[in-house]
Amino acid sequence: MNKETSGEKIRCDACPVMCFIADGKSGACDRYANHSGDLIRLDALTIIQSSDQAEDQKLVPFLGEQDGQQAWNGDIIKGDRPFITAVGAGTTYPDYKPAPFIASQTVDGVDMVTVVTEGIFSYCGVKIKIDTDRHIGHERDVVRVDGEPIGHVMTSEYGSKMLSLGGVEHLTGGTKKEGRVTCDSLMRLCNREAVTLLIGEEEHATEVIVEAGQPPIINGIRENLMRVGCGSATIGMFPMQWIGHVDDVVVVDDHITGVLSEHETGKQLNVPPTGIKILGRRSTAGRYFQVAEPGLGWGGTDIDDPLKILGPFNSKIAWEGLRLLMVSTTGEQYAYYELDASLTPQAKPIPEKLKASADLIAENCEPSVCSVLFMGGAGGSLRAGVTENPVRLTRSVKAALANVTCGGAETYVWPGGGITVMVDVMNMPTQSFGYVPTPALVAPIEFTLRVSDYAALGGHVDRITAIEDIDQDKVRTVKKNSGVRDPLERSYYGWAKDRGWQ
């Protein structure tokens, strides 16, 4: 890194902001500081190691951690080899300079190199999956933080709502405040902090608190369960719990409400018609759309009284004493009725068998969780830091010669052009993300490949350092996580397959 001084200050050239930093102070992003005239990266370089070896390593406290206690609650490497991540590695700028660390090691007789850098991502965002039935906003509703638009609601998925936050339009295409709030929100979400989102316009806005790995809190209520399936699927899954104990069952769902007696399931199990009428748009037999508005009530609808979705029973078919169970897709809400002489449902205490069926639905629901996936595109500065011929790196990734990881965590590389990656932030070390005030997010990214392939693509081979030669006093060592794949695992590399090593 070049050092340029201005009086007592030195210039940081790790990003386009080019801060002049006084002695004892840090730059605008709090990642770099002037330490007695030396420009230093404030967070330690993070290396992932198997647990046995990690215990022998000197543990360097990460920024914000107390008494050397490691905040990493995952681990990565299978086997004893270390893996150098880009967390705390620093950034080189402008693009032509080699990445901060280019570390080699021999793995099963093959010379491998890992090129690491903390990438500055102007083109990035997060995709959030929120496991809930509850209505949090319509598709395309704007998501705001501190009054600033930072993203929008995407499609609903099976049992989950999806948000797309960030992106270059919010980071740089709006006002200065919009960019700053977007960048700060993305960084906090990626660092697994709780962020309060307001979704939709003021008169019908929903407040959702999102934290990676935790249940969402929707309008002050902590979500508990993810639905077992849509109403129709629930009818198909649990009929044996109901046959003989009730005459009809309605599973209330904002998307597809199911009715046992009309459903194919009921037909195949000889459930007779009951004359029930559902106030919704019939899709196919026993499956109804739009029985109510979306909301925070039963099955993601806005209703608290399930009878609101029933019309009058057909008097030619229904009978006095007909037994009806109504239940939500999470089994959290249920009610039992019997028809009186006028064929009007009257609430009754729920029989034990039917209560047990609602409990079984709830038991089959998974816990509701927020998942935060960072998504970013590796652009010019990143790729040029790896090789003098950036497009060859892209081709190497596509040809399975180079494995891309973020903080040692497996990524999904999108098909098509460029290197656009997605990664679950829960698989990354804590505090992996930072920012620069341009504004842009700083995220770790590593490229691992054979030294021979690295040389062939025009890599900065003269900058390769053996991993054991990296100054261990300045390293934070974190332990492996058996749930995350080893970035050096052979199955990532096309050449290993050719050797029959799978």
Ligand code: SF4
């Ligand atoms: S914002 Fe951070 S990385 Fe950028 S120049 Fe300032 S101190 Fe360096």
